[in-house]
Amino acid sequence: MxxxxxxxxxxxxxxxxxxxxxxxxxxxxxxxxxxxxxxxxxxxxxxxxxxxxxxxxxxxxxxxxxxxxxxxxxxxxxxxxxxxxxxxxxxxxxxxxxxxxxxxxxxxxxxxxxxxxxxxxxxxxxxxxxxxxxxxxxxxxxxxxxxxxxxxxxxxxxxxxxxxxxxxxxxxxxxxxxxxxxxxxxxxxxxxxxxxxxxxxxxxxxxxxxxxxxxxxxxxxDFELIGRPEILPKYRPRSKFSHKGTYGHAVIIGGSYGKIGAVQLACNACLSVGCGLVTAVVPKCGYHSLQTAVPEAMVLTGSRDKIISRIEIPFSPTAVGIGVGMGKDEDTVQALAVYLKGSGAPMVIDADALNILSENRDLLKDIPEMSILTPHPKELERLIGPWTSDFEMLDKAKSFADRYNLVVVIKGAHTITLYNGKGYVNTTGNPGMATAGSGDVLTGMVAGLLAQGYPPAEAAIFGVYLHGLAGDIGASKNGYEALKASIIVDNIGSAYSELFRKPEAEQKENPR
Ligand SMILES: NC(=O)C1=CN([C@@H]2O[C@H](COP(=O)(O)OP(=O)(O)OC[C@H]3O[C@@H](n4cnc5c(N)ncnc54)[C@H](OP(=O)(O)O)[C@@H]3O)[C@@H](O)[C@H]2O)[C@@H](O)CC1
Ligand SMILES: [K+]
CATH class of the missing domain: 3.40.50.10260 (YjeF N-terminal domain)
Known part of the structure; x- marks a missing residue:
């Protein structure tokens, strides 16, 4: 609307x-x-x-x-x-x-x-x-x-x-x-x-x-409200004669000692949204826990135990989600800098990767075009500087997105995706989703959609909507307070079903 x-x-x-x-x-x-x-x-x-x-x-x-x-x-x-x-x-x-x-x-x-x-x-x-x-x-x-x-x-x-x-x-x-x-x-x-x-x-x-x-x-x-009628046409149906390769191979890069759970959440979300294959790139300390907690995912580690110090991926990923739980160690900053220059894959950039970019502004020019940045307001402020009103914030964020040709997703009660001079205002989600790991889930979901071939802005808008819907379904069963990020992941499947639920009147008329 x-x-x-x-x-x-x-x-x-x-x-x-x-x-x-x-x-x-x-x-x-x-x-x-x-x-x-x-x-x-x-x-x-x-x-x-x-x-x-x-x-x-x-x-x-x-x-x-x-x-x-x-x-x-x-x-x-x-x-x-x-x-x-x-x-x-x-x-x-x-x-x-x-x-x-x-x-x-x-x-x-x-x-x-x-x-x-x-x-x-x-x-x-x-x-x-x-x-x-x-x-x-x-x-x-x-x-x-x-x-x-x-x-x-x-x-x-x-x-x-x-x-x-x-x-x-x-x-x-x-x-x-x-x-x-x-x-x-x-x-x-x-x-x-x-x-x-x-x-x-x-x-x-x-x-x-x-x-x-x-x-x-x-x-x-300049702005559009995104509800079910706007989302349905963006959905990309799966074809009968497809295989896991059809739905892309996403890589989730992140994690550090004590923050491997962020990668686990993102990988689970990425798989639940329909991505064909998922590989996690984590420091060595994350290897066993990830292999156990997410058996569907493959895991690559670098040489360091507690931090990511080099990002080497021996194949071309279809999409990348980077930054969750990653920390800002000097070696991690170097690894990100090298990786940004060399990677051509569509990318979702979140959390510590955003903070590294804010603190190393010369890296901004190396972000692959059409990458999706998913800052919450504090991370956004670090990227674009302070603002005195929400309207100024939107103007500044739009200029930033245009300047680097990016999709910027400003997370909040009504998450707003900015792309090509326009803002898409999300309508799903609830206060229960203001909880640890909720953002990691979004990163995994959007990366998973990108990997399946959703164009970047569509992946962001669709992913944000589905994430909110999964959270709403989770809250309807658990209440706001008990809604944990893993519950959001567990409800991604129900969110897809909800998208295609027929209105009640229609169901009665046409029960099948
Ligand atoms: N299409 C629709 O959706 C429909 C809309 N409709 C209705 O019309 C409403 C808009 O009506 P509206 O244009 O007459 O303006 P409104 O807000 O009543 O203000 C009146 C005037 O006050 C003035 N003024 C401004 N600031 C001021 C201030 N601080 N202190 C003192 N004065 C101030 C300013 O005039 P100015 O002095 O600047 O010449 C302004 O024109 C809309 O909200 C909806 O309710 C429906 O009826 C039909 C369909
Ligand atoms: K009024």
Missing amino acids: KIFSSHQIYQADKSTIQKEQITSDALMERAATQLFEWMHARLRGTQVNIKLFCGIGNNGGDGLVLARKLHEHGYSIHVFVVNYSDKRSEDFLLNLERLKDGKVWPDFINNDSGLPNISESDIVVDAIFGIGLNRVPDDWVGNLIAHINASNAFTLSVDVPSGLPVDRSPWEPSYVIRSSYVLSFQLPKLIFFLPETGAYANQWELLDIGLDAEFIAKTET
């Missing part, structure tokens, strides 16, 4: 109005009807106090239409117009009149008004600012927002939490509504997925308001 910028949302709005030959207030009516139906389906006439805070633009207009409909259905409402500007939108004014026609008289809040009473048991509808916010709210508006937050009332935001700009980080965090729930119109907003801004919109849902489908389909966006 595409993630539009605010500019693109306005264009979609315009295109819909033109194509359907409707007025803009008809689209507002349609949008607010969806809001009303959502609330009505849940409240079913419950007599709770609903306090609607409406700005003077179209977000406020949505709030006014919602107020009218709630009133018509007998709900107990109180409407406040947050009068932050004289430039009221036409559709706001039109709906203000319609509301008054229905004998609802809003209270106007100005910069010299007191703060209204809000009790914890009220429902607040937040329709102060929508995607039109383009500067920091005035202090009195910000204070009203902070007052709403302090009330602890259930706060339902229309389209976006008020005070949260859609294309940058907030000017003043305390002037942003902390929504209990956001009902956003049709298209997901990037701010829902970034660590800095996602907290304001912990729970959200999209309401389909029938925006021009053709316009949406043809518009190129």
Whole structure:
């Protein structure tokens, strides 16, 4: 699903109005009807106090239409117009009149008004600012927002939490509504997925308001949300007349004394994702444990016992995963430097290999093009330097990926894969996956997909999705706390099955 910028949302709005030959207030009516139906389906006439805070633009207009409909259905409402500007939108004014026609008289809040009473048991509808916010709210508006937050009332935001700009980080965090729930119109907003801004919109849902489908389909966006519909076409089916050689030979390079488990996890993940053959390259101390723990894998060791000091592979691997548990010994740095120069295989670079690159920046130019880097935010910061906002982080990471022609996977609650100027935002995964070895599993999975011939960006996007899905299935059986990395590996098979599970309705109609 595409993630539009605010500019693109306005264009979609315009295109819909033109194509359907409707007025803009008809689209507002349609949008607010969806809001009303959502609330009505849940409240079913419950007599709770609903306090609607409406700005003077179209977000406020949505709030006014919602107020009218709630009133018509007998709900107990109180409407406040947050009068932050004289430039009221036409559709706001039109709906203000319609509301008054229905004998609802809003209270106007100005910069010299007191703060209204809000009790914890009220429902607040937040329709102060929508995607039109383009500067920091005035202090009195910000204070009203902070007052709403302090009330602890259930706060339902229309389209976006008020005070949260859609294309940058907030000017003043305390002037942003902390929504209990956001009902956003049709298209997901990037701010829902970034660590800095996602907290304001912990729970959200999209309401389909029938925006021009053709316009949406043809518009190129900088970001895309990756769900099942985007993943399924990327899957590469296995053919009946295949053999293990068909599915590649991956090499996992890593491990050091006390950290051989990382390689074990990566090898298991690599095999479970469908790779034909897997060889581990580890220091001598890892030989026996790996041969025992992963009998399917072959093991090569160098001359040193506790660290990797040379990487010599007597065949051409189809894909390489490098860095897990590897450490940063001076000899390991040398081994990596030599290996990077000589290797042409598609590569997943993780963990200590990333840290070595950050500390030896002259090696960056030797990374084979189209390699996949999988940093968590700290590793990313070491690579690209600090940032002051998530938006700046994305810009810097994109430039880095473009400069070296790489795929960069920024791990997090919503892992974002950057490639060729575009960001792919993952939707699977859960907090239980913030656990030791989870990243090693991802490295093994992506290397295994690369080895099977998935193009690098597809291997990254598909692998990240499947890893999250395996984690979700693992969490459904074990809970978040008990979810260990090996459980993620154990559920890779179920994750594949889940991908191809038919929706229930379809299953009933067509049981086979
Ligand atoms: N296609 C869709 O999805 C549909 C969208 N719809 C709805 O429209 C909403 C967008 O409405 P909107 O364009 O009128 O902007 P909104 O956010 O209400 O702000 C109002 C104005 O405030 C101003 N302003 C900005 N910052 C400010 C500040 N700090 N302090 C003071 N003033 C400030 C700024 O005007 P300016 O002063 O810059 O000229 C801005 O124009 C959208 O979120 C959704 O709810 C649906 O109705 C139908 C389908
Ligand atoms: K809002």
